[in-house]
Amino acid sequence: MRFLVFAEQHEGEFVKNSLGVLSKAASLGDADAVVVGADAGLAPELGKHGAKVVHVAAGDDTLAPPLPQPRVDVIAGLAPDYDAVLFGQSVLAADVAAGLAARLDAGLNWDLVDVELQDGELVGKRPALQDSVLVEVGWKSTPALALFRSGAFDPKESGGEPEVRDVDVQLEDFSTKVKMVEQAHAEESSGPSIEDADVIVAGGRGLGSPDNFTLAEDLAKALGGAVGATRAVVDAGWYPYSAQIGQTGKTVSPKLYVALGISGAIQHKVGMQSSGTIVAINKDPNAPIFEFSDLGVVGDLHEIAPKLTELVRARKGS
């Protein structure tokens, strides 16, 4: 089976998630990759992760900013040679995959956590209804299009030098109409990086005020971890965007995730659901976060968190 993987890069750095998808594809069959808006200098890293051929689409200025529609044009030209085109979840990748589905009338299954071959047919696995059901999904089109959940696969280095091919891009008139006026750049964050942290203590609106983030910071320090935040508190200006976890923030999978006053909206869940152990403290017994916590504590975090910090300190000190 021949796979094409969308190797998403941002300012010359590959998104880890898309490298994981590439590694998975290479374990199932022949995997090639397509990289858009960057030069061939990035190709060797894709070869390492299992790509035999790397299609490079650069040269046109309209391909540089991370916009979906020119990427649909690029991939639509390559897709007919493949059985499946695979994407790792991101704001950009979802828009590219859906545009491609409409362009090619090709089936797209999303939010997949795994894919396998059953009697030579591709079968995807998708948790549904708040992860209460695991649905096996298939495709009636070639190519099949698949979008995988963040953290579905770990990147693995298996391959060698890839063959690099330049893509001759034909852009549609409507694909180049969106103009990037100001593009986001990776923000410098202070303190330990939340993407690499083994322990994360994250705060939500339930903290009550920006000052109360010290509760999360103190506990994080005691546990030797980093501090995360929900979109709601970042939007409210309580904590910097660089700490935001969720759909439009960081995706994290620490060994321990402590959620303080976080309700557990779906946009937050997608950024932390692959954490090892999840402990949640929330005063609302019906908060959705309790549905995917290993230990749920219904109570007042303003009382519990400082005590917990003290107890952890005492334990580590002993």
Place this chain on the structure above:
Amino acid sequence: MRIAVCVKHVPEGSSHIDPATKRLDRSGEGALNHFDANAVEEALRLKGDSDTEVVAVSLGPQQALDSLRKALAMGADRAVLVSDDGAAGSDLVATSRLLAAALEHEQPDIVLFGQQASDADGAVLWAAVAERLRRPVVSQAMELSVDGGTVRVKRQTEFGYDTLEAPLPAVVAVSDAINEPRYPSLKGIMGAKKKQQDVLSLTELGVDPGEAGEAGSRTTVLALGDPPARGDARKIEGDGNAAQAIVDYLAEKRLV
């Protein structure tokens, strides 16, 4: 100007998948997908006091009229529902085709979507509809303004904040951070009943039945199974010993 808002009627309460059809059971009580309320609100904000027309558009069973009436009660001017037994079970390919056909009839300057569907967790439809309409698309909008024939959007991605511009007509998906949707007033609810509500069949839409529903879909559901267990989840009430209980739990898991 005309703004079309695409909305979805989603099951309310505990939903389940019908084992026979392997589809989400949509026969029970439903409600307007709450993420779509943000899109309706944004359309109404853009309209303001102008003569801009706001049209709510949906695809779904007859009950979806309830959700369209909620949009009308909030202040939308008119509603269009694509409803046909032959459209049930449509996947992204088929759904985007049907919605795009309905939108082609309306010729809106702006098409708005909410950030995702709360039932299928899908966050992809706008890009497929924009492709079929051959219009520019921007997603995750947290600020939206229209100046002449240009829409300007500030949005948040995994990397921070982008500012983008697109000429109209355009398709924009808004984030739920963009506004706080209003509650319909009693007057709005009463007035909604009198507003125009059109229900279109596949024939009226001009879409071949082979291109809709399961026949027009390119994905299938093969089997339903149990998810991998999350271990033994525990829930405790936070009395005076909660902090100690957490530490004991972490110690047991060798996390402290």
